Amino acid sequence: MIRPLLGFAAGALFAAGLAISGMTQPSKVIGFLDLFGDWDPALALVMGGAVGVHLLSYRLIMRRSSPLLSTHFDLPVLKALDGRLLAGTAVFGIGWGLAGYCPGPALVSLGSGRTAPLLVAAGMIAGVALFEAIAKGAFGRRPLPSLD
Amino acid sequence: MLSALIGGAMIGLSASLCLLLFGRIAGISGIMGALVRREGDRSFTASFVAGLLVTGVILALLRPELFEASVLRSPVALVIAGLLAGFGARLGGGCTSGHGVCGISRLSVRSIAGTLTFMVTGAITVFVVQHLLGGSL
Numbered sequence: 001m002i003r004p005l006l007g008f009a010a011g012a013l014f015a016a017g018l019a020i021s022g023m024t025q026p027s028k029v030i031g032f033l034d035l036f037g038d039w040d041p042a043l044a045l046v047m048g049g050a051v052g053v054h055l056l057s058y059r060l061i062m063r064r065s066s067p068l069l070s071t072h073f074d075l076p077v078l079k080a081l082d083g084r085l086l087a088g089t090a091v092f093g094i095g096w097g098l099a100g101y102c103p104g105p106a107l108v109s110l111g112s113g114r115t116a117p118l119l120v121a122a123g124m125i126a127g128v129a130l131f132e133a134i135a136k137g138a139f140g141r142r143p144l145p146s147l148d
Numbered sequence: 149m150l151s152a153l154i155g156g157a158m159i160g161l162s163a164s165l166c167l168l169l170f171g172r173i174a175g176i177s178g179i180m181g182a183l184v185r186r187e188g189d190r191s192f193t194a195s196f197v198a199g200l201l202v203t204g205v206i207l208a209l210l211r212p213e214l215f216e217a218s219v220l221r222s223p224v225a226l227v228i229a230g231l232l233a234g235f236g237a238r239l240g241g242g243c244t245s246g247h248g249v250c251g252i253s254r255l256s257v258r259s260i261a262g263t264l265t266f267m268v269t270g271a272i273t274v275f276v277v278q279h280l281l282g283g284s285l
Contacts, residue, residue, distance in 0.1 A: 003169075003170075003191040003192065003195070004191045004194070004195035005195070006165070006169055006195075007169075007170070007191060007192045007193075007194075007195030007196045007198075007199065008195040008196070008198055008199040008202075009165075009199060010162050010165045010166050010169070010174070010196055010199060011162075011195065011196035011197060011198060011199020011200045011203070012199040012200075012202070012203040013158055013161060013162040013165070013199075014158070014159055014162035014163075014174060014196075014199070014200060014245075015199060015200045015203035015204055015207070016155075016158055016203055016207065017155045017156065017157070017158030017159035017160075017161075017162060018155065018159065019155070019203075019204070019207045019211070019214045019215070020151050020154060020155035020158065020214070021151060021152045021154070021155020021156050021158075021159070022151065022152060022155065022214070023155070024204075024214055024215050025214065025215065025216050025217065026217055026219045027216070027217075027218055027219055030219060030274050030278070033267075033270045033271045033273070033274040034271075034274050034275070034278055035271050035274075035275070036275055036279060037274075037278055037279065041149075042149065042152040043152075045149055045152035045153050045156060046152045046153075046155060046156035046159070047156060047244075047248060047249065047252075048153070048156060049152065049153040049154065049155065049156025049157040049159070049160060050156040050157065050159040050160035050163070050248075050249045050253075051160065051249060051252050051253050052156075052157065052160065053156075053157045053160030053161055053164065054160035054161075054163045054164050054249060054250065054253040055252070055253040055255075057160075057161075057164035057167075057168075058164065058167065058253045058254055061164065061167050061168045062167075064168075066171065067167065067168060067169055067170055067171035068168055068169050069169045069170055070169075070170050070171040070172075070189065072171060073167075073171035073172075074171050074172050074189075075171075075172075075173060075254075076173065076175075076241065076242075076246075076251075076256075078241060078258060079256075079257070079258055080258070081257070081258055081261050084239055084240065084241070085240050085241060085258060085261065085262050085265075086240075086261075086262075086265055087236075087239060087240070088235075088236050088237065088238070088239030088240020088241065088262075089236065089237075089240035089242075089247065089261075089262040089263070089265040089266040089269075090236070090240075090265050090266065090268075090269045091232050091235065091236030091239065091240070091269075092177075092232070092233050092236030092237045092239075092240055092243055092266050092269075093236070093265060093266030093267065093268065093269030093270040093273065094232050094236070094269050094270070094273045095228075095229045095230065095231065095232030095233030095234070095236055096229075096233050096243075096244070096266060096270050096273075097269065097270035097271065097272070097273030097274045097277070098221070098225060098228070098229035098232065098273055098277065098285070099219070099221055099225070099226050099229030099230065099233070100219050101229070101230075101233070102176070102233060102237075102243050102244045102245075103176040103177050103180060103233065103234070103237065103243055103245070104176040104200065104243075104244070104245055106230070107176070107197065107200045107201060107204065108200050108201070108203065108204035108207075109204060109208075109215050109217070110201060110204055110205075111201065111202075111203075111204030111205030111206070111207065111208040111209075111215075112204065112208035112212065112215035112217075113208070114215060114217050115223070115226075116217045116219070116221065116226055117215075117217070119223055119226035119227050119230065120226050120227070120229055120230040120233070121230060122227060122230060123226065123227040123228065123229060123230020123231040123232075123233070123234060124180070124230040124231070124233055124234035125180065125184070125230075125234065126227075126230070126231055126234065127230060127231040127232065127233065127234025127235035127236070127237075127238070128177070128180045128181055128184050128234040128235070128237075128238050129184050130231075130234075130235055131181070131234070131235050131238035131239060132181060132184050132185050132238070135238075136185075
């Protein structure tokens with residue numbers, strides 16, 4: 001019971017942070033990416049605030065041998081700057097810049113009942129599902145090694 | 149500007165809680181992937197997403213202006229944007245939360261490179277749509 005409750009609380013805090021910081025407003029995201037237009041630096045401050053807090057706590061937390069509610073840390077292990085990273089993040093950036101939503105804000109914004117995040121989130125879930133199917137070997141492709 | 153910093157700090161705190169409690173990074177695209185695959189630590193992933201969704205509903209009722217979406221995009225453009233963002237994030241191993249917040253905090257060169265990449269393509273996309281195509285799509 002405690003694990004799902006705390007997981008829910010962490011998600012709630014994340015959502016509140018996204019909303020308060022303005023990241024659930026696509027105009028603010030696009031304003032940040034609009035380098036040659038009316039530039040809105042807010043997203044840089046959001047990232048700065050987030051990394052500022054998390055970078056310090058990461059170092060403290062990783063002194064532990066294990067997390068509090070799991071048996072071991074399960075962190076990304078890939079290090080290579082390979083084609084998958086560059087192609088994937090490049091494509092992600094196009095989608096992000098196009099609508100002004102990334103996954104977190106899209107999910108949080110579903111509660112507003114607006115059509116835009118609903119359509120974006122639907123596309124995201126489909127895009128994730130398409131990737132997972134290809135990675136598993138659908139469409140005759142070799143299964144990809146798991147990233148996670 | 150203060151709300152940006154405070155909101156950012158809350159995001160960072162949430163990511164730290166995920167790490168301390170569950171030993172996982174708060175990468176939303178990765179969490180979506182795990183849920184779609186029906187794998188992973190479901191008492192973390194499902195409850196975290198539930199927290200995102202429910203809090204969104206509550207905040208939208210209390211402060212609807214926080215969800216203002218005045219950017220002009222057709223339904224087709226929005227779905228395509230989502231497809232690209234979802235597929236690309238999974239292919240690239242993360243998004244703004246996974247690479248941007250968690251990866252940079254871990255001083256991961258891979259995440260720093262990934263973040264720079266999506267910032268650049270994001271900026272190019274906005275330039276094209278806002279300044280070459282008139283701002284609506």
